[in-house]
Amino acid sequence: MPTTPHLEVRNLRMTYDETIIQENLNFSVQKGEIFIIMGGSGCGKSTLLRHLIGLMKPATGDIFITGVNLWQVSPEERDQIISHNGVLYQGGALWSSMTLGENIALPLAEYSNLNQKQIKEVTAYKLSLVGLGGFEDYYPAEISGGMRKRAGLARAMALDPEILFFDEPSAGLDPVSSRLLDDLIIELRDSLGTTIIIVSHELESIFNVGDSAIFLDSDEKTMIATGSPKGLLKHCDDQRVLNFLTRTTCR
Amino acid sequence: MSTAVIQKYQLKHTEKGLYLQLSGDWRFQSGIPDTVLLIEQLEKIRPEQLSFECQHLGNWDSGLMIFLLSLIENCKQNHIQVVEETLPAGIQKLIQLASAVPEHKGVQREITDQPVLDRIGNVTIEAHRSWNDLLSFIGNIFLGFLNLIRSKASFRYSDLFYQIEQAGPSAVLIITLVSVLVGMILAFVGAVQLRLFGAEIFVANLVGLGMAREMGAMMTAIVMAGRTGAAYAAQLGTMQVNEEIDAFKTMGISPIEFLVLPRLLALVFTMPLLCIYADFMGIIGGAIVCSTMLDISFFQYFQQIQGFVLPIHFIVGIFKAGIFGILVATAGCFRGLQCGRSASSVGSATTGAVVTSIVLIIVADAVITVICQIIGV
Numbered sequence: 001m002p003t004t005p006h007l008e009v010r011n012l013r014m015t016y017d018e019t020i021i022q023e024n025l026n027f028s029v030q031k032g033e034i035f036i037i038m039g040g041s042g043c044g045k046s047t048l049l050r051h052l053i054g055l056m057k058p059a060t061g062d063i064f065i066t067g068v069n070l071w072q073v074s075p076e077e078r079d080q081i082i083s084h085n086g087v088l089y090q091g092g093a094l095w096s097s098m099t100l101g102e103n104i105a106l107p108l109a110e111y112s113n114l115n116q117k118q119i120k121e122v123t124a125y126k127l128s129l130v131g132l133g134g135f136e137d138y139y140p141a142e143i144s145g146g147m148r149k150r151a152g153l154a155r156a157m158a159l160d161p162e163i164l165f166f167d168e169p170s171a172g173l174d175p176v177s178s179r180l181l182d183d184l185i186i187e188l189r190d191s192l193g194t195t196i197i198i199v200s201h202e203l204e205s206i207f208n209v210g211d212s213a214i215f216l217d218s219d220e221k222t223m224i225a226t227g228s229p230k231g232l233l234k235h236c237d238d239q240r241v242l243n244f245l246t247r248t249t250c251r
Numbered sequence: 252m253s254t255a256v257i258q259k260y261q262l263k264h265t266e267k268g269l270y271l272q273l274s275g276d277w278r279f280q281s282g283i284p285d286t287v288l289l290i291e292q293l294e295k296i297r298p299e300q301l302s303f304e305c306q307h308l309g310n311w312d313s314g315l316m317i318f319l320l321s322l323i324e325n326c327k328q329n330h331i332q333v334v335e336e337t338l339p340a341g342i343q344k345l346i347q348l349a350s351a352v353p354e355h356k357g358v359q360r361e362i363t364d365q366p367v368l369d370r371i372g373n374v375t376i377e378a379h380r381s382w383n384d385l386l387s388f389i390g391n392i393f394l395g396f397l398n399l400i401r402s403k404a405s406f407r408y409s410d411l412f413y414q415i416e417q418a419g420p421s422a423v424l425i426i427t428l429v430s431v432l433v434g435m436i437l438a439f440v441g442a443v444q445l446r447l448f449g450a451e452i453f454v455a456n457l458v459g460l461g462m463a464r465e466m467g468a469m470m471t472a473i474v475m476a477g478r479t480g481a482a483y484a485a486q487l488g489t490m491q492v493n494e495e496i497d498a499f500k501t502m503g504i505s506p507i508e509f510l511v512l513p514r515l516l517a518l519v520f521t522m523p524l525l526c527i528y529a530d531f532m533g534i535i536g537g538a539i540v541c542s543t544m545l546d547i548s549f550f551q552y553f554q555q556i557q558g559f560v561l562p563i564h565f566i567v568g569i570f571k572a573g574i575f576g577i578l579v580a581t582a583g584c585f586r587g588l589q590c591g592r593s594a595s596s597v598g599s600a601t602t603g604a605v606v607t608s609i610v611l612i613i614v615a616d617a618v619i620t621v622i623c624q625i626i627g628v
Binding site for chain 1: 279281312320321341349350351356594596
């Protein structure tokens with residue numbers, strides 16, 4: 001019996017005013033899958049992510065999360081669905097007036113029944129998972145960009161979300177932190193069954209963690225390849241995809 | 252075999268040793284069991300090692316991890332060896348990840364109650380530093396202005412015209428509204444009192460003199476402090492956050508010349524013009540009250556003003572407006588360039604700009620008024 005995909009996109013068209021960013025997007029992500037959205041700069045990867053997390057409404061087409069059409073439910077229901085997802089934004093997007101501990105504690109206080117002591121314990125655990133144990137009382141302005149990003153991930157994971165979205169997770173991280181992040185992504189999927197959707201153009205990360213992927217092209221304004229990253233490298237005959245995956249340039 | 256039953260876990264003794272049986276779902280949304288009772292039991296038993304039995308363990312998330320990490324930490328303190336290999340592979344891996352980077356020692360913040368003298372000292376040092384920064388900022392503006400006169404400044408006239416447009420024509424509507432209302436309020440307050448003495452016609456003197464010397468310049472400055480000064484602080488503060496100011500510096504372009512001078516000159520140019528406009532709008536506001544409340548015709552009202560309010564009164568007000576323009580632009584740009592690297596510091600910079608501008612406007616107004624009294628203007 002076929003299972004309902006955790007996330008499904010049908011005939012999605014994304015526009016800014018009259019300008020079409022991408023169209024005819026069709027793909028599905030299964031539960032526990034690590035799905036990569038890749039493509040060159042400016043092709044609309046981050047815009048697609050903003051559609052998937054409910055920040056932008058599709059011009060046409062549908063987005064389903066666990067079989068529920070995100071834009072055919074009431075705004076309250078949509079907020080409910082969206083709040084169960086975790087998102088790591090490019091720069092971390094930490095709330096600057098709160099400490100790292102408060103940043104992570106806020107969603108826990110809003111959406112769980114934990115007491116203050118337990119919230120503190122969960123906060124410490126989440127920060128230790130991203131290698132920031134002990135930094136609870138620091139403000140985002142007092143730590144480096146890479147640390148802000150890791151703290152943003154700790155906040156995204158605060159409620160053990162069923163789907164985690166990552167916007168360029170490795171950008172701005174040193175190679176060791178980047179590798180640790182890849183390990184963490186795989187571990188979150190393996191141990192908690194989290195579905196993970198990553199926007200990235202970091203090849204090493206893409207090949208390390210990706211189960212399946214789509215490739216967006218800014219000229220065609222649609223997805224031109226789909227499959228596992230390693231499979232695309234072996235079998236895809238589209239030169240643009242191969243150039244991307246092998247870092248070659250065509251002049 | 253002895254058994255201790257506590258919620259979702261059971262502590263069991265067998266020939267092989269002590270082990271903890273975990274069962275059911277462990278979701279932190281439904282609460283995390285406290286480890287206190289379990290630790291107390293372990294302290295009594297004092298086993299050499301603790302294993303786990305997870306055959307009946309259902310779904311789990313961070314709730315179980317918090318419980319286990321707390322247990323492991325306590326076992327370490329009590330010299331009890333925890334056999335992590337008996338836990339499911341996923342949990343083992345997450346424990347490894349959580350302890351892969353040991354907690355940073357010495358980074359925790361201790362909240363200490365600072366003695367009063369320390370606080371006073373810190374505030375004084377901070378005020379001294381801020382004062383030095385302000386003096387240096389004013390000095391740099393002066394140097395930038397000298398460079399501008401010698402045509403050596405990084406200055407774009409297109410920026411100046413853009414800033415003039417933003418500070419001038421765009422503010423006309425709000426200045427109109429505020430000035431007309433202030434003129435009406437002055438006339439109304441004066442009318443109530445002067446009517447008692449049958450001296451209603453002197454309402455025109457009150458409104459004319461009040462708007463020309465004080466209220467025209469003052470109200471324009473306060474509106475511009477809230478509107479334009481705050482905008483300057485927010486713009487430059489955001490540029491500071493985005494490292495745009497650093498980019499100017501590393502390219503050898505002075506942010507003072509490129510960003511501050513156009514804003515400063517724009518306000519110095521537009522404030523006197525807005526002040527003249529505000530003066531007339533206020534006088535018209537007074538005329539509306541006089542004609543409707545006091546049966547004084549427009550002709551009588553303006554003739555009275557013409558005879559009493561001299562050009563020097565307008566000049567004093569216009570001079571003040573120019574000074575206020577310098578103060579509002581300086582405070583806005585200074586606070587913006589002083590801004591930290593976060594969104595909240597942009598908010599603080601904006602608030603600081605408005606508060607500083609208004610305080611400086613009032614102080615400057617008092618000083619100019621006293622000087623005018625002394626020199627008899």
